[in-house]
Amino acid sequence: MPNPNAAQAPVTVIGLGLMGQALAAAFLKNGHPTTVWNRSADKADELVATGAALAASVKDAVEASPLVVVCVSDYAAAHELLDPLAGSLAGRTLVNLGSASSSQARDTAKWAKDHEAAGYLDGAIMAFPAGIGTDAAVLLHSGPKSAYDEHEATLKALAPAATLYLGEDPGLASLHDVALLGVMWGIQNSFLHGAALLGAAGVKATDFATLATPLIAVVAQTVDAYAAQVDAGEYPGDDASVATHVGSMAHLLDESKELGVNTELPALFKAFGDRAMAAGHASSGYAALIEQFRKPSA
Ligand SMILES: NC(=O)c1ccc[n+]([C@@H]2O[C@H](COP(=O)([O-])OP(=O)(O)OC[C@H]3O[C@@H](n4cnc5c(N)ncnc54)[C@H](OP(=O)(O)O)[C@@H]3O)[C@@H](O)[C@H]2O)c1
Missing domain, CATH: 3.40.50.720 (NAD(P)-binding Rossmann-like Domain)
Structure with missing residues (x-):
């Protein structure tokens, strides 16, 4: 009415x-x-x-x-x-x-x-x-x-x-829109890749979700700290270093190859981690990858 x-x-x-x-x-x-x-x-x-x-x-x-x-x-x-x-x-x-x-x-x-x-x-x-x-x-x-x-x-x-x-600036709403959608797709693609990986070992996506959902909440809690580091241009490796992350990324990539699922997403993660290491950020915190994202693609 x-x-x-x-x-x-x-x-x-x-x-x-x-x-x-x-x-x-x-x-x-x-x-x-x-x-x-x-x-x-x-x-x-x-x-x-x-x-x-x-x-x-x-x-x-x-x-x-x-x-x-x-x-x-x-x-x-x-x-x-x-x-x-x-x-x-x-x-x-x-x-x-x-x-x-x-x-x-x-x-x-x-x-x-x-x-x-x-x-x-x-x-x-x-x-x-x-x-x-x-x-x-x-x-x-x-x-x-x-x-x-x-x-x-x-x-x-x-x-x-x-x-x-x-x-x-009238462009700001659209710019925020795509940036926020990127966050959404980043989470959703990673969940779906993980579900494909576990599916290859016979694990149901619904079972994976019971572990992935609380992890997403934990990861969300890192965003504010990373944002402050990005704005300050300082990335203390006080939770886990880039080198530690890259080591685990290699496992994700290898598992994907061995189980015959798509490797593009883990390969992308590792490529960014490798570039951050090459730029001298092996012992920095994960937020140091911002420097790689700021550069235009080759
Ligand atoms: N749906 C969502 O969840 C969502 C969320 C956020 C943002 N948006 C945005 O909102 C906008 C509309 O989305 P929607 O979901 O409403 O799409 P939709 O259901 O496909 O409706 C599209 C609308 O655009 C009209 N239209 C398209 N081309 C036209 C033309 N050449 N001349 C006149 N009218 C034209 C259609 O008219 P007809 O009915 O005559 O075809 C219809 O009213 C999109 O930009 C979308 O990205 C949507």
């Missing part, structure tokens, strides 16, 4: 895929008069049934609200929609929540400024659609602080516990 709180600011949502529908539903639930538009109009049916207004065109959708949230597959699609009606953006704030690179975000911010938008915020959604509007959602925003401050209360409908502002 729509929340009838008329005091809430109006908002438009363009793009009603899995994520856009969740965004619009969260705005509606919080009492924001919500206008929606999608290329395939039938995706608006459920939202309209719960109180959303379906705009007849993208232009009408943009012009319906001072805050326009776009969430389509990519920035090429967003530009395809918005470029022809850039004049309608004047005086409105555009929030782009689709995934992008930081340079695409900066280019779009410039485009919005050139078309006299009141503000452009780039955003990154660190949640699945089901988490939108709950305390599980994290939404990152970057761009003009004034635009963020003006619309923060509305944007909080999407991530009540963690609507975060990262800074004036």
